[in-house]
Amino acid sequence: MEALDYHAEERRKAEFNLDEMKIVWAGSRRNYELSDRVARLVASDPVFRKDNRTMLTRKDLFKDTLRKAAHAWKRIIDLRLSEEEANMLRSYVDQPAFTDLHWGMFIPAIKGQGTSEQHEKWLPMAYKMQIIGCYAQTELGHGSNVQGLETTATFDPQTDEFDLHSPTLTSSKWWPGGLGKVSTHAVVYARLITGGQDHGVHGFIVQLRGLDDHLPLPGITVGDIGMKFGSGAYNSMDNGLLRFDHVRIPRNQMLMRVSQVTREGKFVQSDVPRQLVYGTMVYVRQTIVSDASCALARAVCIATRYSAVRRQFGSQNGGPEIQVIDYKTQQSRLFPLLASAYAFRFVGEWLKWLYTDVTQRLQANDFSTLPEAHACTAGLKSMTTSVTADAIEECRKLCGGHGYLSNSGLPELFAVYIPTCTYEGDNVVLLLQVARFLMKTVSQLGSGKKPVGTTAYMGRAEHLMQCRCEVEMAQDWLKPSTILEAFEARAVRMSIACAKSLGKFSNPEDGFAELSPDLVEVAIAHCQLIVVSKFLEKLQQDIPGKGVKRQLEILCNVYALHLLHKHLGDFVATGCITPNQGALANEQLRLLYAQVRPNAIALVDAFNYTDHYLGSILGCYDGNVYQKLYQEAWKDPLNDTVVPDGYLEYLRPILKQHIRTARL
């Protein structure tokens, strides 16, 4: 018997080839096939079940995470999965674990900052998971200010060793994932001291626990920092604390690609810029942008499918009520998020390319694009995670009361996702880095140095400062060049206005501090321009499949025009557009929503998420929401008994007292 599909009618309405859209979303046919196969593999494996994890105690959740990680590793070995497939498998298991840090930061830190001898020694053990590592940078007293870290690594020429020490309470390492209970090793960031001189923060490979008994090595105090936000969620991770009491490590365990310490204790700074010590963060920030599109797509998929099932008001002659997705307010809240998911996907693809390019250049000692890579990864990480975190909460509200149920999947997704706004760099701190980069670019405009890459538009500042938007009718807003010029003009005008204000301060640092809220806005305008321009560039590509390109054009316009509507103040205040042109953009936006509507379900189907990965009754593929909610309610442990535990001790006495009082 064919299973009932409550979304069948919605799916029939789609005006594009879904299979081709799935390939666009995945990036290529190969990626699609790989990811589809691995997602199904995980979904069909009972060990990877996750429907009960919000009910587990912290200890049970942690053990469950260890069990899943061990099983995932076994599957990876047994099936001889490639590194790419293994990464996919871990992400579909969808439970934050120490392995995220081992593969995502420990290994990349050694690869990026280690010498070839260090690679030869450490990487084979790490790849086989004979050692498990984490990334121990943040301390109790300092996270954002990396130069303010206090842990010391003092070279002892007598023994050819470093002495790792935590001199204060605030120097305790605090937060590293995988550190609390699992890692045998860590890349530890500490101040390098040689001959009494402080050379700033560097990375060191330090063994923390015995490989036979898992006990902390002498001089090491290590443990978990405690429960975090939400039930389940990120509590599967053992974020840890760590203190060193004069722990000795051999000299060759300092990561020495950027700087070296010789046998005699001489500090040698190579040609490689010191910022490469921050390279692992740049790498992870880049991956976080693609992950933002996945998390956003997940929330949007749930809210879209549920909005098509849910009906409220408007029944005519006893007929069905209106699907909430047909309310214009629902569309104006939901469809920009759908468009943002696609926009972040494409900018994520581009950022991956940029990162690969800068990595290849670094290998050839070309450091010219490093500032651009830093600004782009920092800015886009910040912008996409802030939008996604807010969007998950918006999707919860879009699902009304049922969105607040744990089995909607949204509370857990929110709880797991929100720390992305903080880790790998607080989002405001990172936007200020982008602003510095932009102010530097503006200050060099008259010097003959041509801005390149994502700031190339600033080279056309003269035109962009005085150009007038030519929109006269709503449909004029559909011209890519019109949209692009409006976003470029807004970004450049805001940058130059801020640079002028900065110029009024005698001390530039004072000016930067005073104007920092405005500078954050400037950085956001620049990042939004990057996302819009990369979406437009994507549309220049040959995109096969009936109606696929057309849908992407609609989504691109929704993305750009909803931003224009949201930030109308910026656009109008900088004189890029008139208030009337703003109103025309809004008119066009409404027309675009009507074009998205029949395709909405198919556009979220294109994410190709399994029900297992989505983990949401409201977002399930077949849309059989009410029956599933009803069945699920009875599985709650509170419903194991008809009369609850505690009735006799606490409820009955009150009720009886009531009866006694009544008798009086």
Ligand SMILES: CC/C=C\C/C=C\C/C=C\C/C=C\CC/C=C/C(=O)SCCNC(=O)CCNC(=O)[C@H](O)C(C)(C)COP(=O)(O)OP(=O)(O)OC[C@H]1O[C@@H](n2cnc3c(N)ncnc32)[C@H](O)[C@@H]1OP(=O)(O)O
């Ligand atoms: C189910 C799961 C669902 C979802 C999960 C989603 C994703 C998960 C994926 C992976 C992640 C998994 C787990 C997360 C684990 C988290 C780990 C961490 O958080 S690690 C710690 C991260 N810490 C930070 O990010 C700290 C932030 N601070 C900094 O980076 C620096 O201190 C800061 C840049 C703010 C300032 O540095 P400072 O040295 O003081 O620089 P200054 O401002 O003086 O600038 C000097 C000069 O250097 C340039 N620069 C700065 N940084 C970089 C860089 N990284 N690369 C290149 N250049 C850099 C800066 O621009 C300036 O240049 P100029 O001199 O002006 O030219």
Ligand SMILES: Cc1cc2nc3c(=O)[nH]c(=O)nc-3n(C[C@H](O)[C@H](O)[C@H](O)COP(=O)(O)OP(=O)(O)OC[C@H]3O[C@@H](n4cnc5c(N)ncnc54)[C@H](O)[C@@H]3O)c2cc1C
């Ligand atoms: C779930 C999670 C996992 C983590 N995993 C790891 C890990 O594996 N390894 C690791 O080393 N670290 C890890 N961290 C730590 C993380 O990287 C830091 O918390 C993060 O970098 C922010 O630093 P902070 O906590 O010092 O925030 P703070 O800098 O103290 O921020 C507090 C507030 O001050 C503001 N602020 C700070 N500086 C400025 C400024 N210059 N200008 C304006 N405003 C400012 C911020 O915007 C924020 O509002 C993790 C954190 C979390 C939450």
